[in-house]
Amino acid sequence: MSKPRKEIHLAAHFPGVNNTTVWSDPEAGSHIEFESFRHFAQTAERAKFDFLFLAEGLRLREQGGQIYDLDVVGRPDTFAVLAALSGVTERLGLAGTINSTFNEPFEVARQFATLDHLSAGRAAWNVVTSWDAFTGENFRRGGFLAEADRYARAERFMRAAWTLFDSWRGDEIVADKASGQFLATPRPGQFTVKDDHFDITGHFPVPRSPQGRPVIFQAGDSDEGREFAAATADAIFSRHGTLEAGQAFYADVKGRLARYGRTPESLKVLPAATFVLGDTDADAREKAAIVRRQQVSGQTAIKLLEQVWNRDLSSYDPDGPLPEVDPQVSADHIARGRASVRMNRDPLAVAKQWRELAVAKGLSIRDLMIEVSARQTFVGSPSTVAQSIDDLVQADASDGFILVPHITPGGLDAFADTVVPLLQERGAFRTEYRGSTLREHLGLSAAR
Template identity: 60%
Template sequence: MSDRKQIVLGAYFPGVNHDTVWSDPASGSHIDFASFEHWARTAERGKLDLLFLAEGLRIRTRGEDFFDQDVVGRPDTFTVLASLAAVTEHIGLAGTINSTFNEPYELARKFATLDVLSGGRAAWNVVTSSDAPTGENFRHGGYLGHHQRYERAGETLAAVRTLWDSWGSDAVVADPASGTFLRDGHVGDFALHGNQFDIAGRFTVPRSPQGHPVILQAGESPAGRDFAAANADAIFSRYQKFEEARAFFDDVKARVAKAGRNPDEVRILPSAGVVLGDTEAQARERHAEIHDRQVDPWTAIVLAEMVWNRDLSAYDPDGPLPDVDPTPEAPTWIRGRAPLTQDAHATAKAWREIADARGLSLRETVKHVFDRAVFVGTPEHVADEIDRYVQADACDGFILGSHVSPTGLDEIVEKVVPILADRGVFRTDYERGTLRENLGLASPARFGERRPSVVAS
């Protein structure tokens, strides 16, 4: 072990976004369990820290039509992670689950169960929903405004933590001789009275190995960053360029300290696409080819429509950006996908500046903006870059992926990860702890292991 920072590495499953190239001959099913199993086993072969699954609760639509040009459909996150728990031993299992369209009692049950079944490997990426039509699939209906969403997310997380704490680690005695199964008759008791929830009763799942599964969050707005800094064990960021990543790192770690937490106990993990080649030139060529397929002419139009919030199909992708202004006030044109911008006019202006300065067409502008591949080069170069970001405190590690599922991760694991391990900045074998311990995260004891018999509620 060197005294250099140890890198955290995760893997995302290339799914329903345009950067997954389903037309690649190597592309497999995005639904069959065999695909997930291949991906998970590859990641575990590389000794990666965690697997990461995103979320979708609604089929995307454009106008009245279902999206048909990207991968469509995905399996249920909890179910896939529980199945993956059975075919892996060490790797963390992180699921993105909505706090708007789930209730704390069920969330706590599902994550505690996943943590028990996996031997302490569960992680929850807490998200909120801003997409009103998603509510059309749920009892709740409708959706919550931005402020209420965070209030609900905060109360949901607090409620779930209370439920996880409602069984002490010594609650189950299970002694046949004395006939004592539970330590006392109040195991599982809880009561919560907030603006969003007024719930009480008894929880069903014994305390799981981690006590609290790892909490992930992706804070963006100042309120979102504060929420993440106060609550999360690891924070995803969308800042992949080195300077932006450094600025985000400093900002969030300062917020973590301000929230009264040890900044070292929060990991900051941007996602990063990787494109490898035997030479730098070859890698760049391959990247150009992949990126050309990721942002094909039609996808370029659709991505621009995400900003303009109107039908742009009459525009030539190889021509200039639309001369009309965005109409953010109109009914949402593309639904079921997280918004690209909070301020469409500002984003359109920024895109126009890029296009003007560089002389880019609509499609070229979109390609410039949507380049998820952060690391393009030889395995040595990519390993250098990952190490550089981490050692310079631009982040603590990355969630890695490629444009092809499920086999895209293979070459990253085979070629890049061993270089990092050789340098002593990444593990050569798994530690024997929970995900929380392996990530060096704060013990859940900081939230207190509440013993129901001694805590009045």
């Protein structure tokens, strides 16, 4: 018996401040003006996407004691942007990244419950933790938590928020003296949370929202992160977008669900994906090569190399060879607030690997940085990209993709106009929304 055909889930990630965004293109626009957010969101909704996704950075990144040159356009508040977008969209889900290390459950629960009401059931929360003291300096608590402690706090934070969301009682029947009728009135209930991380009690001020609880996203890739997702998340934001890596990740996280009494359908796996479209596959490959060089300028190449070498390399020629000097291994790092620093935990091994690659392919510093950092998941004509997406989803490498265009705000337009209709013709993607809430878009059951 053949396996039932899966329906693809698609979402759009508003490009943040990073070196994947092409700033030099004449079509590039603002990352903070509301018109950019409106255009992007309405394009995603026109294409019948599940949701729009906003990342968040809690501190501007630094390198060599100066603000990183790709981090100066501003980072507006997530809730303010999503609340505004709820007024110019009708069905599109609204997903925001909110940190569990430095925030408090009461405040975050109140904000998400409010957003879910304002949007009529379209709110989602990407729960993240913070790993560095540099970010913590913006907050009264300061400092940072060890990885295991971060996820322990995140799980307690999540369950505290759930307690608040669920604290309102079911409708209470009350007699209305004026009309003589009996009316159903929701009533706030008492909540109490006491554990190693939180000690709060009171009455939650926001009634139970249309979804009951927002859809929960998680993006951690460590073993602790995967386990946290299996226990608590509705969807996981993955970085494994290729067939073999995607299938391995998919099988791993789905295989953890049974121990929490969950079915494979209760957790959606959605890798981030970039794309470059052309009239033909050859045309798209030519465009992709141009985009990669736009994404990694000579200046950016040196900055990226410094994040591994942990040295000032500004005197080096980006079109020249890699430095002969080895990376400097130190707890005090030249780049602060950059996830790539954390991911390159063995800089000497990375340097050795990169040197071998540069020699084998005759790569300059800039060429190497393009090779190792600039990736496009889908490159081809609309028909090629549509087939690639469908093949990966049907092969259980993912349940869909969160698309990250390299141009803001119009980078999603061509995908919506050319690839989406082909996926719809295949019967792999909806032609109309069948529900009004994000849970319905994702095929998730009501919040427990």
